[in-house]
Amino acid sequence: MKPLLPHLLFGSVTFEESEEYQEFQYKFLIVVMVFGALFTSFFIVADSIQLNPLGGPHMRSMAFFSTLAMLLFAVLRGRKHLFKPVAWTYEAICLLEYSSALMYVPEDELRLLWFFVNIPGVFILLGKRVGWFITLGTCAGLTLGNTHLSHPYSLPAMATNMAAMLYMGAFFHVYSNRSISYFTRMQAYNTKLHQLATHDPLTGVMNARAYYERCDQLIAAASRKNEGFSVLFLDLDHFKAVNDTYGHAAGDWVLKAVASTVRSSIRRSDAMGRVGGEEFSVFLPATASETAVEVAESIRQAIEDSMPDIGGRQLKVTASIGVAACAGTGQTMQHLQKQADEAMYVAKAAGRNRVSVLKHA
Numbered sequence: 001m002k003p004l005l006p007h008l009l010f011g012s013v014t015f016e017e018s019e020e021y022q023e024f025q026y027k028f029l030i031v032v033m034v035f036g037a038l039f040t041s042f043f044i045v046a047d048s049i050q051l052n053p054l055g056g057p058h059m060r061s062m063a064f065f066s067t068l069a070m071l072l073f074a075v076l077r078g079r080k081h082l083f084k085p086v087a088w089t090y091e092a093i094c095l096l097e098y099s100s101a102l103m104y105v106p107e108d109e110l111r112l113l114w115f116f117v118n119i120p121g122v123f124i125l126l127g128k129r130v131g132w133f134i135t136l137g138t139c140a141g142l143t144l145g146n147t148h149l150s151h152p153y154s155l156p157a158m159a160t161n162m163a164a165m166l167y168m169g170a171f172f173h174v175y176s177n178r179s180i181s182y183f184t185r186m187q188a189y190n191t192k193l194h195q196l197a198t199h200d201p202l203t204g205v206m207n208a209r210a211y212y213e214r215c216d217q218l219i220a221a222a223s224r225k226n227e228g229f230s231v232l233f234l235d236l237d238h239f240k241a242v243n244d245t246y247g248h249a250a251g252d253w254v255l256k257a258v259a260s261t262v263r264s265s266i267r268r269s270d271a272m273g274r275v276g277g278e279e280f281s282v283f284l285p286a287t288a289s290e291t292a293v294e295v296a297e298s299i300r301q302a303i304e305d306s307m308p309d310i311g312g313r314q315l316k317v318t319a320s321i322g323v324a325a326c327a328g329t330g331q332t333m334q335h336l337q338k339q340a341d342e343a344m345y346v347a348k349a350a351g352r353n354r355v356s357v358l359k360h361a
């Protein structure tokens with residue numbers, strides 16, 4: 001279970017691994033909105049107890065801002081698909097709030113700062129294009145609006161402000177470029193690491209650990225639906241002779257060819273792993289014993305027909321396949337794999353290049 005504060009703030013929303021940046025943006029926006037609303041409420045309280053009097057029009061604008069920010073928070077919480085419209089609306093009310101301070105609190109000479117504070121958030125939440133649009137729009141708006149203020153800023157003050165704002169935009173443009181490219185690279189490295197950790201480098205199919213983990217998930221799903229499933233255990237015949245006769249590299253080549261033959265003989269929803277040197281296991285969800293035997297037979301035939309070409313010689317490769325099926329629930333992968341293993345040894349003993357089945361009672 002999530003700790004209370006993150007749950008209260010972000011709700012029960014999940015992000016894929018590939019959505020890590022979106023998750024950061026979603027959480028960032030929520031924190032900024034809640035913080036913005038609380039911070040503004042603090043000023044409202046300070047005004048009402050005469051600690052920091054700001055005047056009626058700006059008080060109303062602050063009340064409008066904090067109410068709308070909390071409303072936007074309630075709308076976004078748990079609904080990541082609403083991120084863009086909420087981010088845009090929040091940006092719009094922020095600009096209104098800062099403009100209200102600019103017009104109605106002339107005694108605060110530093111109130112222009114809020115327009116600066118706004119820029120990093122726009123680059124982070126809405127990207128570089130919108131970041132520049134808001135930066136340049138703010139520069140233009142401040143320049144044009146300055147003369148209409150009750151206490152306009154001097155020309156040098158405005159020039160300094162504009163230069164600083166453009167500097168801020170350029171800074172966050174470079175920073176966003178850098179951080180996004182760093183993030184993309186990290187994501188690519190993570191994908192590569194995950195692939196290396198879960199897949200056999202020679203054949204590209206799942207390694208034993210990842211395969212058995214996947215089988216456990218598939219068994220859990222099958223027992224929720226009260227569905228049966230089957231496991232095939234495949235061992236190449238006299239593979240040592242291939243290595244001894246044609247060399248280890250040729251043996252590797254055969255393993256790759258066999259893996260690809262098996263992969264193309266099964267459904268996308270089936271799982272396949274290399275569980276030993278020349279041993280593969282296949283998990284067939286929602287598959288009864290008879291169908292599993294048919295699948296095993298078609299794999300066996302496809303391997304026999306594949307006849308890989310090694311140095312101009314066509315090589316006959318065959319496999320013995322054991323089949324174990326579970327009609328109901330309550331069966332572990334370990335047990336079923338053991339049964340498929342036993343069935344495979346029966347096939348070997350019966351002369352190899354055949355399919356043998358053990359049905360779980």
Ligand SMILES: Nc1nc2c(ncn2[C@@H]2O[C@H](COP(=O)(O)OP(=O)(O)OP(=O)(O)O)[C@@H](O)[C@H]2O)c(=O)[nH]1
Nearest residue numbers: 235236237238239240241243248249251252277278
């Ligand atoms: N080229 C290559 N050979 C491998 C690899 N992993 C295991 N082997 C070889 O696979 C062979 C397996 O031999 P055995 O277990 O004696 O089985 P077999 O020769 O296939 O005989 P049966 O299974 O009884 O039909 C061994 O020679 C291993 O060296 C690998 O990654 N590449």
